[in-house]
Amino acid sequence: MLDQLFKKKPVLLLFILFPLLCGSIMMPETDFLEDSQVIPGKLEFIRDSVRFEVTGTIPIESVLSPKNPKVNILFKSSENSLLFEELELTKNVSYYSYSKEFVLAYEPWMEGAFLEVQFFQGKKAQEEPYQKKVLARGVITTPLLAKVGKVNFDEPIPQVGLFISTGVMDTDLSRSKEFLIKFDAGSSSIKMNSANAQVIADLKNFLTENSSVLSFKITGVQSPENAEGSSSKLGMDRAEAVNKLLKESNITIRDSLIEVTSRWNDWFDFRLLLREYEKISTQRKDQFYAVLLDEADYQTQAQGLRKITGFNQVAGDLFPSLRAAKIEVVAKPLPGLNQAQSLVLQKALEQSTASSELDMADWAIAGETTPRLEDKAKIYSKMTELFRSVxxxxxxxxxxxxxxxxxxxxxxxxxxxxxxxxxxxxxxxxxxxxxxxxxxxxxxxxxxxxxxxxxxxxxxxxxxxxxxxxxxxxxxxxxxxxxxxxxxxxxxxxxxxxxxxxxxxxxxxxxxxxxxxxxxxxxxxxxxxxxxxxxxxxxxxxxxxxxxxxxxxxxxxxxxxxxxxxxxxxxxxxxxxxxxxxxxxxxxxxxxxxxxxxxx
Missing domain, CATH: 1.25.40.10 (Tetratricopeptide repeat domain)
Known part of the structure; x- marks a missing residue:
């Protein structure tokens, strides 16, 4: 029955037998690049170059396989490529072998490139490889991450170059000073008498010379006299009154720098005044200090002070100075030239003169403290005309x-x-x-x-x-x-x-x-x-x-x-x-x- 079927439909016979025939006469395709590898397995940038070795073998299955074998190495990215010379093949009994070391001067396009080995056989003029295999993808360029001052478009501009400094920017020029506004006994109203007016004038002068304010503290204090009251409210009222006066006097300080506080039932300010008091002997002062430094409470110290001979005289002289608000300022002048020197500098920059009223230190300070690069350039350029200096x-x-x-x-x-x-x-x-x-x-x-x-x-x-x-x-x-x-x-x-x-x-x-x-x-x-x-x-x-x-x-x-x-x-x-x-x-x-x- 099958014979009749195949006679009538020979195509059907071919369809059935074809897989069997193929299985008996066709060999699986040889992977000629199976042993091909690169050492090291990942390419790496070292000392401005990329170094690697490509090795492998090509099996010989018969006298006719493979025919005209050839192995090429290609290093390629989307931007560029390198096709190296054909590798030398060494013929052995059952295989060809190849091995070659490469040293490439690194170029940026290599970072994303791939290394490919290509195998050719058959006609010598064949352009397309019979097989190809990617040996490595990319190059490890971790050392190139080192930050050396180069600018990247999405990052802050790196600061490069070192100025020779005068040291003026690093010198601590800060200075502190105290100013005392006095009040009548029991009062928090400020009388603008000549003494208080002079204090405000002195404060303005100090801030003009030292315009960079580091801290500004107003402390309201009160003396131990009965007329000064029995709570700390008076001291704080005095501090607030002084703060208000400063604003009315056009003394502008950033609110974040101003600290307004008060002291009450505290001998601290009295002890400071006593240090400069000269109407009693050193021995008598020591008696006062012995009480003030014994760490007892305020009332116990008050009782101890009153027992010391001469206390009434000391209190009469010093207590009026405790009816006050103390202004403590820490500030420093802005670095650079003063106003008069700045005018001389500007005149020298505008004129074609080979001399200057300012010395080299003044010019160097001006250049160092000027923030804009364009202004620094003008100052240093003029300095090259005036001074022979590095x-x-x-x-x-x-x-x-x-x-x-x-x-x-x-x-x-x-x-x-x-x-x-x-x-x-x-x-x-x-x-x-x-x-x-x-x-x-x-x-x-x-x-x-x-x-x-x-x-x-x-x-x-x-x-x-x-x-x-x-x-x-x-x-x-x-x-x-x-x-x-x-x-x-x-x-x-x-x-x-x-x-x-x-x-x-x-x-x-x-x-x-x-x-x-x-x-x-x-x-x-x-x-x-x-x-x-x-x-x-x-x-x-x-x-x-x-x-x-x-x-x-x-x-x-x-x-x-x-x-x-x-x-x-x-x-x-x-x-x-x-x-x-x-x-x-x-x-x-x-x-x-x-x-x-x-x-x-």
Whole structure:
């Protein structure tokens, strides 16, 4: 019956037999790239290059398989690609083998590139590979996270360059003074007699000379006399009356600085007056102090004082001064030149003169205390005409460096760097100065001349033991040590007390790259505490969590990092360190809110 069926429908016979025939005569396709691998398994930036080795074998199944074998390596991204020379194949009994080491000068496009091995066989002119396999995706560029002063568009502009300071901004110029407004016995009404009027005039003069007020306290006090009452209300009323008088006298102090209070049943103010009282002997004063310092209550001390010979005379002289409100001010002058000096300075800036009534210290103080870079430039530029000194050349160069930080136009930036370098060259001709060397090194860093910069910074550190200078110079050296691959050495550079999140981050990065994850974690946490909106500290903590296999923690820290920085957002998407995390839905979930926010 089957014979009849197949005779009538031969196509049906072919349909049934075809799978069986195929199973007996067709071999499964050979995976010629199965053994192909890259060492290390993830490409990594080290000392300005990417180094790796590609190895593998190609099986030989018969004398005809494979025919004209060829292996190529392709390194490709959406922006660029490198196709390397054909790998040399060594023929063995049952396989071909290949192995080659590669050293590539790192370029930014490589961070998101993939490394692919391609196998060709058959016709020699064949263009499309018979098989291909991705060996690695991306390049680990963690050292390039080191903060060296470069500007990123979504981050605060880093401060670069070190001014040579006069020290005026760091000097504690604060001074304190007391002013006493007196009242009649039992009264809280102020009489503007000549004495009180003079107090207000003296207070105005003090605040004119010291216009930066640090604290301002008004304390109402009252004497132990019966006429002064038996409660603290009088003292507070006096304090409030003085506060009102000051406002009526156009003495304006920020409310947040003013403290209004009172003292009652307290011998503190009497003790202060007694210290300057000269109508009794030192021995008699000691008797008073013995009572005032015995820590008894107010009434017990009052009884003890009255028993001392001469108390009535002392009370008669000192108690009237306790019917008062005391104004205690702590203030300092604004840094910089006074009004007369400022007028002379302005005149000198407007004229083409080679001399000045102000000395170099005055000019340096003016430049240091002027907030705007444009004004600093005018002052330091004029100083180069008036004085042969490192200070104006160095400081004008720093102004140029900071102006370069503010422009996005590379041509303008390059021009400002050139002008700054020219000024630093002139400064170096005058004297060998660590600040000049540091600034020359900083410009080289921004220009990508890492190795030349390191030499300048190293020379600068040798010239001074100034702690503040070394703190900044060594931190920049440490960042360069990271870029140069000297991670252990880099950890030694950050042995200073920092406040900036970027310094803590660089310190953590040095520890992380030297495999000291405990200290790295501490430093990254300090970076987070110093600036929660900075983002890089969170990224560092994500790196450590990913390294230790803590996926949930890594995702949590990464979420915080990418929402703080667009650069970190883009980097996390290609960073090979997070390659395993990218296979999870949770990884891409943390990016979705950020995407929707950008679309809004």
């Amino acid at each position: 200070i104006p050349y160095n400081n004008l160069a720093v102004v140029k460096m900071r102006l370069a930080q503010r422009t996005l136009d590379q041509e303008t930036k390059d021009l400002l760097w050139k002008e700054a370098n020219d000024l630093l060259y002139q400064a170096a001709k005058i004297d060998t100065n660590p600040y000049v060397l540091h600034n020359q090194g900083q410009i080289m860093v921004l220009q990508g001349k890492t190795w030349e910069a390191y030499k300048k910074l190293s020379d600068a550190s040798v010239l001074t033991r100034n702690e503040d200078f070394l703190k900044y110079n060594e931190s920049l050296r440490g960042a360069l040590d990271i870029l140069r691959g000297d991670y252990k050495l880099a950890t030694l550079r950050f042995d200073y007390d920092y406040t900036e999140p970027k310094e803590f981050f660089n310190k953590g990065l040095a520890y992380y790259l030297s495999k000291d994850f405990s200290n790295a974690s501490l430093s990254f946490e300090e970076s987070v505490m110093a600036g929660r909106n900075y983002g890089y500290g969170f990224y560092g903590l994500a790196l450590i969590a990913a390294q230790s296999g803590q996926a949930e923690v890594a995702l949590l820290q990464l979420d915080r990092a990418i929402h703080a920085s667009e650069l970190l957002y883009q980097k996390a998407l290609v960073d090979p360190i997070f390659e395993e995390l990218r296979s999870s839905e949770e990884f891409f979930q943390i990016f979705r809110p950020a995407t929707s926010e950008k679309e809004d």
